[in-house]
Amino acid sequence: MREKAHVREVGPRDGIQVVKTILPSAQKLAWCRATAAAGIRDIEVTSFVPPKVIPQFADAEEVARGAVAMGGFLASVLVPNLKGAERAFALGVPVVNYVLSASEAHNLANVRRSTEESLQDFARIAALRDQRPGLRIALGGGIATAFGCTIAGAVPEARVVEIAVRLVEMGADELIVADTVGYGDPRQVRRLMTAVIAAVGRVPVTCHFHDTRGLGLANVTAALEAGVRAFDASLAGLGGCPFAPGATGNIDTEDTVFLLEQLGFDTGADVDALVALRREVEGWLPGERFSGAIARAGLPKTYRAQAQAAA
Amino acid sequence: MREKAHVREVGPRDGIQVVKTILPSAQKLAWCRATAAAGIRDIEVTSFVPPKVIPQFADAEEVARGAVAMGGFLASVLVPNLKGAERAFALGVPVVNYVLSASEAHNLANVRRSTEESLQDFARIAALRDQRPGLRIALGGGIATAFGCTIAGAVPEARVVEIAVRLVEMGADELIVADTVGYGDPRQVRRLMTAVIAAVGRVPVTCHFHDTRGLGLANVTAALEAGVRAFDASLAGLGGCPFAPGATGNIDTEDTVFLLEQLGFDTGADVDALVALRREVEGWLPGERFSGAIARAGLPKTYRAQAQAAA
Numbered sequence: 001m002r003e004k005a006h007v008r009e010v011g012p013r014d015g016i017q018v019v020k021t022i023l024p025s026a027q028k029l030a031w032c033r034a035t036a037a038a039g040i041r042d043i044e045v046t047s048f049v050p051p052k053v054i055p056q057f058a059d060a061e062e063v064a065r066g067a068v069a070m071g072g073f074l075a076s077v078l079v080p081n082l083k084g085a086e087r088a089f090a091l092g093v094p095v096v097n098y099v100l101s102a103s104e105a106h107n108l109a110n111v112r113r114s115t116e117e118s119l120q121d122f123a124r125i126a127a128l129r130d131q132r133p134g135l136r137i138a139l140g141g142g143i144a145t146a147f148g149c150t151i152a153g154a155v156p157e158a159r160v161v162e163i164a165v166r167l168v169e170m171g172a173d174e175l176i177v178a179d180t181v182g183y184g185d186p187r188q189v190r191r192l193m194t195a196v197i198a199a200v201g202r203v204p205v206t207c208h209f210h211d212t213r214g215l216g217l218a219n220v221t222a223a224l225e226a227g228v229r230a231f232d233a234s235l236a237g238l239g240g241c242p243f244a245p246g247a248t249g250n251i252d253t254e255d256t257v258f259l260l261e262q263l264g265f266d267t268g269a270d271v272d273a274l275v276a277l278r279r280e281v282e283g284w285l286p287g288e289r290f291s292g293a294i295a296r297a298g299l300p301k302t303y304r305a306q307a308q309a310a311a
Numbered sequence: 312m313r314e315k316a317h318v319r320e321v322g323p324r325d326g327i328q329v330v331k332t333i334l335p336s337a338q339k340l341a342w343c344r345a346t347a348a349a350g351i352r353d354i355e356v357t358s359f360v361p362p363k364v365i366p367q368f369a370d371a372e373e374v375a376r377g378a379v380a381m382g383g384f385l386a387s388v389l390v391p392n393l394k395g396a397e398r399a400f401a402l403g404v405p406v407v408n409y410v411l412s413a414s415e416a417h418n419l420a421n422v423r424r425s426t427e428e429s430l431q432d433f434a435r436i437a438a439l440r441d442q443r444p445g446l447r448i449a450l451g452g453g454i455a456t457a458f459g460c461t462i463a464g465a466v467p468e469a470r471v472v473e474i475a476v477r478l479v480e481m482g483a484d485e486l487i488v489a490d491t492v493g494y495g496d497p498r499q500v501r502r503l504m505t506a507v508i509a510a511v512g513r514v515p516v517t518c519h520f521h522d523t524r525g526l527g528l529a530n531v532t533a534a535l536e537a538g539v540r541a542f543d544a545s546l547a548g549l550g551g552c553p554f555a556p557g558a559t560g561n562i563d564t565e566d567t568v569f570l571l572e573q574l575g576f577d578t579g580a581d582v583d584a585l586v587a588l589r590r591e592v593e594g595w596l597p598g599e600r601f602s603g604a605i606a607r608a609g610l611p612k613t614y615r616a617q618a619q620a621a622a
Contacts, residue, residue: 153612182604183611185573186532213611214566214604215573218529221497248608255525262496262526293493293525297559300494300524301464 005265006042006230007256008206009035011281012063013044013078014250015238017054021285025059029066031281035235036073038273040253043067044076044097044232048084064091076140080111085125089132096129097176098122099142102160103149106180110144119166126171141167142176142208146192148183157192161199168200175205176232179219182212182248186222193226208232209251210239211291216251217259224263231256236278237291252292254278258299271299316576317353317541318567319517320346322592323374324355324389325561326549328365330599336370338595340377342588346546347384349584351564354378355387355408355543359395375402387451391422396436400443407440408487409433410453413471414460417491421455430477437482452478453487453519457503459494468503472510479511486516487543490530493523493559497533504537519543520562521550522602527562528570535574542567547589548602563603565589569610582610 012028023031032043045067051058060077067075068091076095079085088096100118101107107115122141129137145152146160164175177196179189189207197205207223209216209231220231234250257269275295282290323339334342343354356378362369371388378386379402387406390396399407411429412418418426433452440448456463457471475486488507490500500518508516518534520527520542531542545561568580586606593601 148611148613150612181611182608183613185570186529187574212604212608213569214528214563215570217525218497218532218570221529221532248604252525258524259496259526259529263498293523293559297493297523300459300492301461302459302494 002264002266004229005224005260005267006206007040007253007260007267007269008042008044008076008230008232009040009235009253010044010208010232010250011035011235011238011253013047014232015234015236016056016285017047017239019056019238019285019288021288022056023284025062025066027284028059028063029070031235031277032067032073032075033070034273034277034280038277039267039269040274041073041268042076043073044078047078047080048087049078049080061087061091064088064093068093078142079125082121082124082128085128089129089137093137094135095138095140097140097142098125099144099176099178100163101144101149101180102155102163103145103152105151106145106149109151115163119163119170122167122172123170130171138173139171140174140176140206141170141172142178143167144178144180146177147179147188148181150181157195160192161195164196165199168203172203175200175203176208177205178208179210182210182216184209184219185215186218189219189222190226193223193228197227204230206230206232210249211237211251212248217255220251220256220259221263235274235281236295238285238288249289249291252294254294255292258294258303261303271303313575313577315540316535316571316578317517318351318564318571318578318580319353319355319387319541319543320351320546320564321355321519321543321561322346322546322549322564324358325543326545326547327367327596328358328550330367330549330596332596332599333367334595336373336377339370339374340381342546342592343378343384343386344381345584345588345591349588350578350580351585352384352579353387354384355389358389358391359398360389360391372398372402375399375404379404389453390436393432393435393439396439400440400448404448405446406449406451408451408453409436410455410487410489411474412455412460412491413466413474414456414463416462417456417460420462426474430474430481433478433483434481441482449484450482451485451487451517452481452483453489454478455489455491457488458490458499459492461492468506471503472506475507476510479514483514486511486514487519488516489519490521493521493526495520495530496526497529500530500533501537504534504539508538515541517541517543521560522548522562523559528566531562531567531570532574546585546592547606549596549599560600560602563605565605566603569605569614572614582614
């Protein structure tokens, strides 16, 4: 039995928030269906931001409803505020991820509030969640710019750990620690993730890396060494933050799965099926930058042999 | 005092062996001069392969002679056989790197000989070196396909360690362990490089990684953890092996320097100067694939601060 490592596909959310093409809801849902068929059973399907901020997500209700009805995978959504959380709760989305920035400057640019005000907003979201009857909705607490900020520069690690602890105290069931602008390096990742995991105990911690400066997969390796076993990734490395200049894509789903499997982890995902899906999505998004090495170079001859030997 | 890490620029050798443009010798030497001015004082300047095999290196004598005369950096050359070594020795090149493949199939494709025959050839090169009067020429023993082979698949780690030991016994002053086709992963790199270093004792070991499957910088990080402090890299990630299908470029020099500096090592190199040189080389090599993240995204705001804080 190989140890499991967990990949969440965030392409239908982070991956398309800055692309030029507005995808039809049916294509977003087809993307989710094919992702689940390729073995990735955790997908962030949309974002409940105001449509006037990101028109791509004007169909958030339709996509979320469709994803929840589809089954076969765990659907999550991103919410930037209480209003977004109310919309997600109303649809019964099982996992709702809230994000704030550890960098005050980035938080102001992103949601026009201080980080402390955003923390208070999370407390209100958790209270609303707790008042709801029926199945408990899981809340993810996301910490953006945890490894540095294009506006403010360095972000104190103690501040990131403090925010992590407060999010958990307020009711977060999972933490998402994000290198929103690709400033993290492996030494910093190992140090900060070790500190976060020590501070929050048994709460699952996901890393969300961007490959802006080429260190995305080195950072995954470092996070694994610190004990992280869950990663956000985006098909074909799509993605970026509309408020972080130069913040190119997320780490590439296909390449991340390849790395995790080579390191001996079981992701449950089929790289060839992901590459086939990528070819399809390339047709939907003309003119976008598609990154990733495996789609270009192919899997090594040693890939299946190693995976089978370790299985 | 930060610990030093060593980057050797192999762009004028590995970087241009499969490009479409034959560069004039003067441009190759200008590339070397600008690399040294950017703080990288170790450059593999050319290859003494037969010109009919790689026409790019028909001017190997002229480039090697010019590089040795230029001074300001340590010039090395690659040689595939005794004949090439004789040519390099005649010019007084201070470092001569010989390469053979740990994979029999790759060695046959590359030089039409078994790995054992190539080892015997290295013994003859070392004997010839030892007979020469005057300053001792340093010999690098390169082991290609040390992490796997596109033809043969897996390469036994014990075989790589055995070849490393024999190269040292035969007179290698340095080892170069190469992931010629980009099959290596961080776990494998840590394991194999730990074994090689343990087997060869104080002989310096350089890693030569290709970024074919996106793991180049993760592999650098892993090699550092195993004790490696020297890396081959190519400006703009140029490069590839003419006998290894799909073997895209070397790890990118600018990105490798960035990573090493972020991890707290002193490379002596100036990333901005390297990026400026890259812009110039892009003009010389129309139609080639230039990779690398720093040239696209820029250094993080935290780069100089971290380097200075650690200095």
